Amino acid sequence: MSEVITPVIKRLSVILALVLGLAGAGIAVVDAQEARPPLRITITEGVSQPVPIAIPLFIAEGPGAGRLAEDIPRVIGADLERSGLFRVLPPEAHLARITSFDARVSYDDWRAINAQGLVTGAVSVSGDRVTVKFRLHDIFAGQPMGEGMRFSARRGQWRRIAHKIADSVFERITGEKGYFDSRIAFVAEAGPKGRRIKRIAIMDQDGAGLRYLTDGRALVLSPHLSSDGKRIVYTSYAGGAPRAAMIDLATARSRLLAPGATMSFAPRLSPDGRTVIYSAIVAGNVDLYKLDLASGARTRLTRSPGIDTEASFSPDGRRIVFVSDRSGSPQLYVMPGEGGEAQRISFGPGRYGSPAWSPRGDRIAFTRQSRGRFHIGIMRPDGSDERLLTTSFLDEGPSWAPNGRVIVFFREPPGEAGTPALFTVNINGRNLRRLPTPGPASDPSWSGLLP
Amino acid sequence: MTAASEMLGAGADECNGMGRTVETVRTGLIISLAGHGLLLAAILAGEWWAPRRPPPELTITDVAVVSEAELAARSLAAPSLPPAPQPARPTPAPAREEAPPARPRPAIGPAPASAPVPGRTDLAADRPPEAVTPPPLPGDVTLPEKPEIGRSEIAETGPLPPRPTPGEVDRIPEGPTGSPDMLAALDEGPRFVPKVDLSTPRPERPPAPDAEATGARPADAAPRSPVKTPPAPPEEAAPVPVAEADAGLGRLAPARSLRPRGRPPRPAPRKAQVNSPGRELPAAPAAPVATIEELLAWAEADAATTSARALPTPRPSLDPGDVERLRSALRRCWNVRALGEEARRITVTLRVRFSPDGRIDPNAISLVGISPGSDRAQRTAYETAKRAVIFCQNDFDLPADRYEAWREMEITFDLARMGIQ
Numbered sequence: 001m002s003e004v005i006t007p008v009i010k011r012l013s014v015i016l017a018l019v020l021g022l023a024g025a026g027i028a029v030v031d032a033q034e035a036r037p038p039l040r041i042t043i044t045e046g047v048s049q050p051v052p053i054a055i056p057l058f059i060a061e062g063p064g065a066g067r068l069a070e071d072i073p074r075v076i077g078a079d080l081e082r083s084g085l086f087r088v089l090p091p092e093a094h095l096a097r098i099t100s101f102d103a104r105v106s107y108d109d110w111r112a113i114n115a116q117g118l119v120t121g122a123v124s125v126s127g128d129r130v131t132v133k134f135r136l137h138d139i140f141a142g143q144p145m146g147e148g149m150r151f152s153a154r155r156g157q158w159r160r161i162a163h164k165i166a167d168s169v170f171e172r173i174t175g176e177k178g179y180f181d182s183r184i185a186f187v188a189e190a191g192p193k194g195r196r197i198k199r200i201a202i203m204d205q206d207g208a209g210l211r212y213l214t215d216g217r218a219l220v221l222s223p224h225l226s227s228d229g230k231r232i233v234y235t236s237y238a239g240g241a242p243r244a245a246m247i248d249l250a251t252a253r254s255r256l257l258a259p260g261a262t263m264s265f266a267p268r269l270s271p272d273g274r275t276v277i278y279s280a281i282v283a284g285n286v287d288l289y290k291l292d293l294a295s296g297a298r299t300r301l302t303r304s305p306g307i308d309t310e311a312s313f314s315p316d317g318r319r320i321v322f323v324s325d326r327s328g329s330p331q332l333y334v335m336p337g338e339g340g341e342a343q344r345i346s347f348g349p350g351r352y353g354s355p356a357w358s359p360r361g362d363r364i365a366f367t368r369q370s371r372g373r374f375h376i377g378i379m380r381p382d383g384s385d386e387r388l389l390t391t392s393f394l395d396e397g398p399s400w401a402p403n404g405r406v407i408v409f410f411r412e413p414p415g416e417a418g419t420p421a422l423f424t425v426n427i428n429g430r431n432l433r434r435l436p437t438p439g440p441a442s443d444p445s446w447s448g449l450l451p
Numbered sequence: 452m453t454a455a456s457e458m459l460g461a462g463a464d465e466c467n468g469m470g471r472t473v474e475t476v477r478t479g480l481i482i483s484l485a486g487h488g489l490l491l492a493a494i495l496a497g498e499w500w501a502p503r504r505p506p507p508e509l510t511i512t513d514v515a516v517v518s519e520a521e522l523a524a525r526s527l528a529a530p531s532l533p534p535a536p537q538p539a540r541p542t543p544a545p546a547r548e549e550a551p552p553a554r555p556r557p558a559i560g561p562a563p564a565s566a567p568v569p570g571r572t573d574l575a576a577d578r579p580p581e582a583v584t585p586p587p588l589p590g591d592v593t594l595p596e597k598p599e600i601g602r603s604e605i606a607e608t609g610p611l612p613p614r615p616t617p618g619e620v621d622r623i624p625e626g627p628t629g630s631p632d633m634l635a636a637l638d639e640g641p642r643f644v645p646k647v648d649l650s651t652p653r654p655e656r657p658p659a660p661d662a663e664a665t666g667a668r669p670a671d672a673a674p675r676s677p678v679k680t681p682p683a684p685p686e687e688a689a690p691v692p693v694a695e696a697d698a699g700l701g702r703l704a705p706a707r708s709l710r711p712r713g714r715p716p717r718p719a720p721r722k723a724q725v726n727s728p729g730r731e732l733p734a735a736p737a738a739p740v741a742t743i744e745e746l747l748a749w750a751e752a753d754a755a756t757t758s759a760r761a762l763p764t765p766r767p768s769l770d771p772g773d774v775e776r777l778r779s780a781l782r783r784c785w786n787v788r789a790l791g792e793e794a795r796r797i798t799v800t801l802r803v804r805f806s807p808d809g810r811i812d813p814n815a816i817s818l819v820g821i822s823p824g825s826d827r828a829q830r831t832a833y834e835t836a837k838r839a840v841i842f843c844q845n846d847f848d849l850p851a852d853r854y855e856a857w858r859e860m861e862i863t864f865d866l867a868r869m870g871i872q
Binding site (some may be wrong): 038039040041042043044045046047048049050051085086116138140141171173174175176405 | 769774777778782783784785786788789790791792793794802813825827828830831832834839842860861862863864865
């Protein structure tokens with residue numbers, strides 16, 4: 001068919017092209033008129049203020065929900081405020097009342113008190129189950145941000161629901177994962193300084209739900225909580241000498257990890273929870289060993305004449321950062337997860353210790369001691385971009401929040417009266433806050449986000 | 452020309468709309484006929500010149516919409532709770548002193564009954580209630596039981612079931628991410644609706660009194676909406692009475708703004724927004740400053756034969772004071788505190804179209820450029836930038852007599868240099 005028409009088309013196409021050309025030109029003229037170059041402006045700095053957010057009481061739907069309808073928003077607000085990124089507007093300031101979960105939100109009333117976000121929710125209780133639905137509203141947009149969500153759990157777990165809601169809000173507004181539905185293991189201390197009783201304890205990230213996991217008869221140190229929050233490895237002196245041990249949280253049973261009479265300590269779990277890496281003293285030499293939990297197989301990872309200890313896995317489990325004094329003073333080294341050649345990454349003045357690889361993989365937190373002061377710092381895994389976040393008489397034992405934005409550590413003031421306490425700090429060095437613990441506390445270890 | 456117009460309907464409308472004169476010349480007719488014939492032939496013959504360009508604006512909008520929807524679609528998503536990793540626990544160990552809490556085995560999969568341990572629950576999700584005016588609740592998450600000390604596992608997701616009615620709370624395995632409904636919800640998108648009341652024109656800037664011809668900028672005739680601290684609703688709070696009172700004045704404005712004639716020194720300290728009590732008619736407009744850009748723009752404009760346009764001001768431009776005020780307002784309103792680390796590295800360029808009264812049609816903010824990053828980070832960066840623009844529009848204080856200069860802007864938000872915060 002095309003062969004038949006081709007000659008005709010060839011001729012006509014010239015005209016067509018002309019016509020189209022004219023049309024195009026017409027459009028071009030119109031465009032030129034419409035599209036004058038817009039004013040172009042580039043903004044390279046902003047302000048940094050906590051984002052004002054309103055979390056009015058949730059709606060109690062049905063009997064038995066009244067108390068939770070008050071408590072859940074309170075826990076959400078406390079989570080968000082502690083992050084340093086939000087400011088919760090006090091209820092007295094609210095102009096509007098939320099009377100029903102599905103009623104229209106009067107955005108103007110919230111705009112008037114300068115709220116940027118609004119969390120509304122409703123609680124219902126049926127038997128032992130609590131169901132909470134919530135929605136986050138963007139006040140400026142005058143509409144919900146994304147869709148709502150609904151959580152349901154046993155009544156005893158209502159705080160976890162609140163934390164999950166806080167995580168959702170955090171994630172939706174900051175673009176980063178939250179860290180509120182997580183827990184922290186630590187060493188709870190009691191008694192006078194020379195005679196401390198130390199127990200492994202675990203609590204929610206906000207200090208609630210504290211439980212003790214050991215009885216305090218034996219000295220315990222350096223717990224490390226698995227990222228799923230199900231197990232803790234730690235150093236136990238139950239037999240007099242240090243031994244790496246592990247507690248299964250579901251059963252509260254513990255067992256020793258290293259064989260025989262070998263002194264072993266500073267155990268750390270791999271991110272997948274299948275492997276433990278620890279230090280052991282063999283023939284007077286301290287090296288790192290790896291234990292496969294399923295098979296019980298052990299591998300020696302380092303063979304240096306010095307002390308190699310305090311290992312921490314990268315989140316993909318393929319690299320290990322640890323402390324070694326092979327150069328003469330304690331410094332940080334990185335080596336492959338299977339052992340092998342180690343690269344020194346710390347070069348600043350002073351002594352480095354207790355490295356912890358961020359769950360995001362992009363940084364390593366550590367303790368640095370120099371000129372009689374202790375600092376918590378962070379650096380890139382290649383040792384670059386080192387920043388010190390804190391300074392005090394004694395800051396030690398950093399551990400990362402699940403989202404890699406916050407670090408928990410312990411701080412101990414000098415003197416007899418000085419007792420250690422847990423603190424959190426954002427990785428920009430701001431928002432230093434003390435974590436509530438019933439007594440002195442040290443050696444914190446943060447879980448991942450709970451499933 | 453006629454042919455062209457007819458063949459490209461949209462273009463023709465535009466041409467006519469522009470008041471262009473359509474010549475009825477015979478050649479035109481001929482071309483038209485030829486063109487039409489050819490068009491028919493071509494259509495019959497096959498897909499010849501298939502590619503047709505949609506109006507350019509559409510393209511822009513598309514970019515915004517697509518990326519927004521996409522952004523939103525992925526990350527809003529419910530608690531995409533990860534499957535609880537389930538390493539086999541081999542060895543039971545010697546009991547410790549503490550009472551071992553019963554530890555439910557995690558069930559993975561939709562069936563909550565799979566692990567018949569009392570008290571065990573699943574993480575489940577159900578779909579949001581349908582047909583409720585407010586947006587739906589998509590995720591229904593049943594928190595796993597926390598076995599005393601322990602963590603609990605969560606039974607993991609499965610396909611999302613159809614939504615239950617609002618009241619019912621089924622425990623249904625949760626879908627890890629989005630769902631069609633979420634997408635739909637998202638398509639409605641982050642549409643900012645700060646209730647712009649276009650019917651109330653904003654007061655125009657009164658021209659400078661002669662005495663100030665030295666270049667002092669006339670104080671604002673009308674108080675704009677409160678400067679945001681008393682967080683009144685951005686738009687509605689605008690002091691309507693004054694605006695109306697000055698409306699007549701404002702109408703005069705465009706007529707006065709002529710092409711710049713020289714550059715008077717311009718201190719531009721018009722911070723103090725005087726309330727124009729006397730409402731005297733100022734004599735002369737503040738002469739705009741001609742910048743190179745502006746001159747270029749004029750040249751362009753002349754070449755493009757804009758004469759047909761019934762616009763009061765052909766090619767005005769903002770003077771540095773105006774631009775600086777705009778900038779500082781944007782800086783003040785761009786709150787970067789809650790931007791995550793990745794979102795801070797993302798550069799966002801918004802195209803903003805203003806109405807002549809200086810307000811922003813929220814729907815006329817489009818995303819014209821964004822640097823690569825995760826959806827979540829991109830969306831956050833975009834929303835934060837957009838919020839700055841909407842939040843601050845009352846502080847821009849743009850000269851009404853040069854609307855054409857700021858009618859459309861491209862604002863780039865770039866925090867890259869500030870590093871980790």
